[in-house]
Amino acid sequence: xNKKIFLSLIGFLFNLINCAGIYNEPVFINKQKTNSIQKNIxxxxxxxxxxxxxxxxxKSEILxxxxxxxxxxxxxxxxxxxxxEYFYKYKSLHFVNLIASLFTAGIIPYYTITKHEITYRVSExxxxxxxxxxxxxxxxxxxxxxxxxxxxxxxxxxxxKSILDSWKMRGDTK
Amino acid sequence: xxxxxxxxQNIPKVDKDITYELIGWKDKENKIKATEILKALHRAExxxxxxxxxxxxxxxxxQIILDESPQLAILLGEPxxxxxxxxxxxxxxxxxxxxxxxxxxxxxxxxxxxxxxEEIITFRVWKQNVKKAEYSYPVExxxxxxxxxxxLTFFDDKKEIETIYSDYALxxxxxxxxxxx
Numbered sequence: 001x002n003k004k005i006f007l008s009l010i011g012f013l014f015n016l017i018n019c020a021g022i023y024n025e026p027v028f029i030n031k032q033k034t035n036s037i038q039k040n041i042x043x044x045x046x047x048x049x050x051x052x053x054x055x056x057x058x059k060s061e062i063l064x065x066x067x068x069x070x071x072x073x074x075x076x077x078x079x080x081x082x083x084x085e086y087f088y089k090y091k092s093l094h095f096v097n098l099i100a101s102l103f104t105a106g107i108i109p110y111y112t113i114t115k116h117e118i119t120y121r122v123s124e125x126x127x128x129x130x131x132x133x134x135x136x137x138x139x140x141x142x143x144x145x146x147x148x149x150x151x152x153x154x155x156x157x158x159x160x161k162s163i164l165d166s167w168k169m170r171g172d173t174k
Numbered sequence: 175x176x177x178x179x180x181x182x183q184n185i186p187k188v189d190k191d192i193t194y195e196l197i198g199w200k201d202k203e204n205k206i207k208a209t210e211i212l213k214a215l216h217r218a219e220x221x222x223x224x225x226x227x228x229x230x231x232x233x234x235x236x237q238i239i240l241d242e243s244p245q246l247a248i249l250l251g252e253p254x255x256x257x258x259x260x261x262x263x264x265x266x267x268x269x270x271x272x273x274x275x276x277x278x279x280x281x282x283x284x285x286x287x288x289x290x291x292e293e294i295i296t297f298r299v300w301k302q303n304v305k306k307a308e309y310s311y312p313v314e315x316x317x318x319x320x321x322x323x324x325x326l327t328f329f330d331d332k333k334e335i336e337t338i339y340s341d342y343a344l345x346x347x348x349x350x351x352x353x354x355x
Contacts, residue, residue: 019258044305047198049241049294050255050263076303083242083255085201114256123303126233138256155256 020146021155022139026166029117030133040070041122047081053156054081054163061164065171075129080119081163086137088113101143109143114159118166134166185218185347188354190234193227198240207339211238211295214340220347234354235300243292278320286320295339297346299353307353311342 043062048055058079063069067077088094094111101110116136122129140155194215199208215224215236227235244255244263261268267290278285293313299306 021256021258042303046237046239047241049296050243053263074303080197082198083200125302140256155258156262159256 019140019142019155020149020153021158022141022153023158023161024137024139026118026134026136026162026169028132028134028169030119030131032130032132038073038075039066040068040073041075041077042071042073043069044076044078045081046078047083048079051081054160057160058163058167061167065167074124076123078119078121078123080121082117082119084115084117084135086113086115106143107145109141109146112140112142114138114140116159118163120167120170132170134169136162136166138162185220185344186351188220188222190221190354191223191225191232192221192234192236193225193232194236194238195227196238198242199238204240204242207336208238208240210336210339211343214343215347218344218347233302237296237298237300239296239298241294241296283320284322286318286322289317289319291315291317295342297350299350307350309346309349311345313338313342 043059045055045059062077062079097108097111100108114137116138117133118136119131119133121131136159138155138159146153194212196208199205212224215221225232244259260271274285274288278287291314293315294310295313296308296310298308
């Protein structure tokens with residue numbers, strides 16, 4: 001293998017940490033008017049097995065917004081986080097981007113998007129009281145040229161912000 | 175992959191109508207696995223009926239949840255998690271990944287590129303909105319990409335990996351035996 005290509009490949013791999021995440025506001029895809037729910041609730045998180053930090057952040061955000069956790073409450077609040085596949089609008093352009101980034105060892109950044117859906121479902125007994133679903137999309141850039149700004153646009157922080165905002169936005173629909 | 179669970183085929187019947195809800199089975203590959211689980215649940219004939227959960231009008235519900243660990247693609251790929259995830263949460267694994275990729279590039283794929291994926295399959299039994307029980311089963315798969323693994327394609331255990339999902343579904347039916355009262 002050509003030494004130059006090899007080196008640029010290695011450089012490209014290390015660029016996984018030279019990245020930036022750009023925050024997007026969560027978007028509702030299912031929105032129901034919620035009457036303010038009772039203060040005491042049971043909380044159930046689903047899909048957070050590999051998102052422990054995010055779970056704890058969101059949990060304290062929910063409890064700070066005035067709700068209290070009570071194991072005997074008839075009201076259940078379910079928070080469901082799902083990872084989704086993202087389909088790019090311009091697939092060939094996206095591929096050109098990858099190749100360009102690969103052969104410049106990441107001086108041209110590589111652009112990707114991750115997509116999550118978060119659902120807040122409130123139920124009492126058999127009855128579903130409300131359910132809201134929001135889409136969280138995170139634009140991300142990876143590349144050597146991003147090194148100076150990486151710490152300001154750390155993707156996880158942008159992701160955390162969009163998770164917390166989804167709860168606030170859900171509360172606004174009361 | 176890990177050891178296969180052993181499931182006894184004699185599963186006592188429960189005279190209940192059950193709904194199921196699938197969470198986290200996002201892409202095509204995952205949907206095949208989810209189908210394996212549902213097939214197994216139907217074949218076991220444990221419940222009177224099994225139907226898809228639409229609105230919470232039924233008493234019993236089973237949530238079938240998949241949590242997938244992030245993994246680095248062969249080169250980069252399209253991670254479903256924020257890109258900083260692996261470096262931030264599994265720094266040890268991240269450095270191994272880098273080392274593995276450097277080595278395999280240097281040896282021109284004689285040392286294969288490894289991909290490790292952890293999956294956690296969780297079954298939750300709900301009666302109305304009260305959680306009766308929860309069972310989690312781990313599945314770990316290792317994929318190798320290189321010349322040697324190309325030669326070994328004949329011994330691929332992909333078929334077996336698929337049956338592991340139905341085995342876990344049966345195991346869940348046995349484990350959750352006492353929770354349908």
